[in-house]
Amino acid sequence: MKKLLFACLLISFSGLASTPLTVRYSAGGHAYPAELLTLILSKSAITMVPSEVPDIPSQSRAIRLLGEKNGIDVFWGATSSEWENQAKAVLIPIDRGLLGYRIPVVHISHKDMFAEVTHARQLIPFVFGLREDWPDTAIFKRNELDTLMYGTGAEPIEMLRSGRIDALPYDIFDLPKNHGDDIIHEPHIAIRYPSAVYFFVANDNQALHKLLNDGLLAAIADGSFDTLFFKYFAAVIAQADLKNRRIIELTNPLLPRSAPIHQPQFWLDKNSLTK
Numbered sequence: 001m002k003k004l005l006f007a008c009l010l011i012s013f014s015g016l017a018s019t020p021l022t023v024r025y026s027a028g029g030h031a032y033p034a035e036l037l038t039l040i041l042s043k044s045a046i047t048m049v050p051s052e053v054p055d056i057p058s059q060s061r062a063i064r065l066l067g068e069k070n071g072i073d074v075f076w077g078a079t080s081s082e083w084e085n086q087a088k089a090v091l092i093p094i095d096r097g098l099l100g101y102r103i104p105v106v107h108i109s110h111k112d113m114f115a116e117v118t119h120a121r122q123l124i125p126f127v128f129g130l131r132e133d134w135p136d137t138a139i140f141k142r143n144e145l146d147t148l149m150y151g152t153g154a155e156p157i158e159m160l161r162s163g164r165i166d167a168l169p170y171d172i173f174d175l176p177k178n179h180g181d182d183i184i185h186e187p188h189i190a191i192r193y194p195s196a197v198y199f200f201v202a203n204d205n206q207a208l209h210k211l212l213n214d215g216l217l218a219a220i221a222d223g224s225f226d227t228l229f230f231k232y233f234a235a236v237i238a239q240a241d242l243k244n245r246r247i248i249e250l251t252n253p254l255l256p257r258s259a260p261i262h263q264p265q266f267w268l269d270k271n272s273l274t275k
Contacts, residue, residue: 020047023208024072026062027052030173032232033076036094037199039228040215048211057152060133063087067202074212075200078135080254088203091260092216093196096268098233100195100252102136103175103240104128104167104186107160113167114189120145120248123191129156129165135254136169139193143250157183175239190242193250196259220265242273 023041025034034050041048053072056062065071066087078099079089106113117123123145130137132149140147148165150156157179159165169191199216201208219225260266 020049022051023048023074024051024053025074025076026056026072027054030232032228033094033197033199035232036219036225036228037074037076039224040212040219043215043218044211046211058133063200066200067205073201073205073208076197077200079196079198079256079259080135080138081256082254083135083200084256084258086203087200088205088209089198089200089258090209090212090216091198091258092213092220093260093266094199094216095195095197096229096266097195097270098237098268099171099173099197100193101172101240101242102169102191103172104189104191105157105160105170105174105179105183106167106186107163108182108184110166111184111186112188114186117189117248118246120250123248126166127164129159129168131156138254139250139252140169142253143193145250172240173233173236175236188245189248190240190245191248191250193252194255194259194261195252196255237273240273 023037025037034052038050041050056065056072059075059077062072062075063077063083063086066073066075075087076094077083083089104114113126114123120143123143125146127146127148128140129148129150130140131154132151137147137149148159150159156165156168160168160183167186170185172190175185199212201212216225219228
């Protein structure tokens with residue numbers, strides 16, 4: 001039965017193993033997901049070639065373009081129930097939960113702004129800036145934190161400089177960036193909530209979903225997933241110095257129940273990050 005199902009999936013791709021198949025994804029952003037996509041596609045018997053599609057302005061636009069004639073085939077982003085209704089998620093977190101750690105970016109004159117913060121309720125007096133189409137925005141609002149939303153054309157660093165916001169809770173991957181001598185990554189805390197970044201495909205694209213899922217499992221099993229992950233993120237994990245930060249936990253009511261939270265092989269061990 002499984003062999004018959006897989007045969008049907010191959011036929012539905014209309015290419016068969018000898019014909020290269022283009023897999024389209026949105027250009028820009030961090031290089032890791034695109035390289036991971038290339039890696040897991042290489043695990044398939046079908047020859048698939050990733051292809052960047054430029055000029056997609058937002059994540060909400062990208063997910064709506066899944067499966068469209070002039071759209072894309074694969075999208076990645078932090079999951080939510082809304083997005084899992086719009087598209088079919090491959091339920092293996094490609095960030096291993098690391099995107100759930102946020103390091104506030106602040107003006108240097110406010111470098112000790114969070115020096116006395118030990119729990120989430122103490123964040124309520126501050127104004128956080130988050131982009132309107134990021135799932136994180138809804139998470140901060142659900143935790144009753146004052147959140148100023150901005151659009152894709154805004155300049156959040158300038159909003160920070162002008163005092164319109166107190167902090168930008170950027171993800172841990174932002175740490176290596178230099179936003180200017182007057183803008184720093186706050187040294188005292190890290191904000192954390194359960195989060196998973198998935199690959200998504202169109203709801204009716206069962207074939208690509210299976211190939212991505214199988215490719216991820218194969219990469220995890222042979223160690224190539226970890227090799228690629230730590231190639232990109234070992235340095236930033238060390239730079240975050242989480243053992244010397246207070247971890248401020250937020251709840252994430254948007255994390256769907258489908259998240260494989262009881263499968264530890266898919267996640268970084270939180271305790272190991274803070275040793």
